[in-house]
Amino acid sequence: MIQISDLSLAAGNFRIDHLNLELQEGVFNILLGPTGSGKTLLLESVIGLRPLKKGRLVLGGKEIQDLPPEKRGIAYLPQDLALFPHLTVRENLDYGLRAQGRISAEDENHLGLLIEALKIGHLLERYPQGLSGGEKQRTALGRALAASPRLILLDEPLSALDPSLKSEIQQLLLSLQRTLGFTALYVTHDLEEAYLLGDTIAVLIDGRIEQRGRRQDVFLRPKTAKVARFLGFRNLFSGEVRPLGPGREGVTIAIWGKEVILPKEQAAEDFAPGEKVILYLRPEEVLVLREGKPIKEALRPNILEGNVIRTLDRGIYQWVLFKPFGQDMDGLEIHLPNYVFRNLSIREGQPIRVAMRKESFWVIPENRK
């Protein structure tokens, strides 16, 4: 286990205060956050390039916060890769081993396996400036892994790549990680990349870890409005918790002039009556009802009538903006499969009825610090 405890540091006006984060060993830990959230600052402090004001870093049961970078056993792969241009690929790869004075047969063997796995055996005598983007990525990855570090920190290394190369390197990263079992802390602001690579994801916003957990939990069940907004959630509506009737279970939210009763599992935490909350509605879970077709009993309480304001062809689905009659709101986004959109012949200005399954709601506390 790698632990970051009560970490505080500052750079100019930006501060990180009392940050706690646990990283799991042998997996891809993702640090996800928007630009300017403090990701690189946190990374630099873990590497040892930036002094801490306060806090403990524990790696492999040993406190490392007072050690210089070269004694921490943490390899760093920056965004621009920083391959040493005056050294050949081979010299780049074994730089760490030579710097640490390690020339054992075991190390040589490990390096050989790495070269084979990365398919860079034919590049060893070349210099970085003669390599393609993908070859540079492979070399930088090999250099970081050659000395078997206890942790490898990757600072958005794929952000400048074109989509096909990015996908290729992501697959390579995944397969290498599964084969070698190294522990990685991967920093990114790319949601898709975070979901693809992340075994665990920590969301850092404004210098605070807003949420940490399995990727499904973070992406499907954000715990704060900040996380939901950062993840691109659009259907966020303010509501208020109401008392539950006697003998009933779950949470009742007053919204759109009605009371929506949801199962307890659809709420991020326990809420008290009167508490202000944000209700998130998954756009792909909203049903557009066909006229004349019978409606399931369970859906009846959660039906809204209104107009289609706008539609947009997003290629793999149709985006529909729906505004309920008599509601003061910007609109409800709905994602419809192309065939449903076609079958219902939906047009802008058309009145429709929509139904929301209880499972498509998620309740988040409002303005929680």
Next chain:
Amino acid sequence: MSFLKTSVWAAFLLFSFYAALILSLLTAFEGKRFWEILLSPDTLFSIRLSLTTATLSTFLAVSFGLPAAYALSRKNFFGKKVVDTILELPLIMSPVALGAALLIFFNTRSGEAIQSRGILFVFEFPGIVLAQFATIAGLATRLMKTALDEITPRYEAVARSLGSSAWQAFWRITFPLAFRGLLSAGILCWAKAVGEFGATITLSGTMAFKTEAMPTAIFMALASANIPKTVILILILAGIGLSALYAVRLLDRRPRAL
């Protein structure tokens, strides 16, 4: 006339100005006396003295300037802007004023204490080295800082994460990558030190076969109205300086590792 053509004309006029200055020297050039003056003991002494002192002062300027340039390039520290400004002082201050300041310093208690402990500067060989050092150290630091600024600190960060100490990361990564820039800085400073006159003559005087470096020898030849010798000494000095500058251009033309 287009902007580009105007700028080309400006460059050509500047070139013509300096070319005319050099060509005007040839009007007083006595080719037959060239080897005689060049190989005379006093000229050879001046050349030797200039080359030796310039090499020593450049060595000292680079030795002190490189760590200073590294600190200014890589670190933010209290008073950095003040240090940076003071380092530029020799670039804007008259060399005579710099020499006078050194001379006055050696008349203070601290200066006299230094001289009384065996290192004589005033009117001595070490004085020439010190005067040249004072003139070029700021420039050397500024130029080397520019060379180091071109090398991203991330190289060192990666090297350190792989197991190199700060010292090893500098020598194995940053220094080789910045080497051409640092060497260019050294050559330019050396050329400036060879031609340094104001501070040198103020601190070390004009004693033949003792402190008469090349620029001082030119001044003395001109003062005694020996124009042919003046011209030949100027051409020798210009030859040394231009060779150094050409070496810098050659370094720039070589393909870069970056």
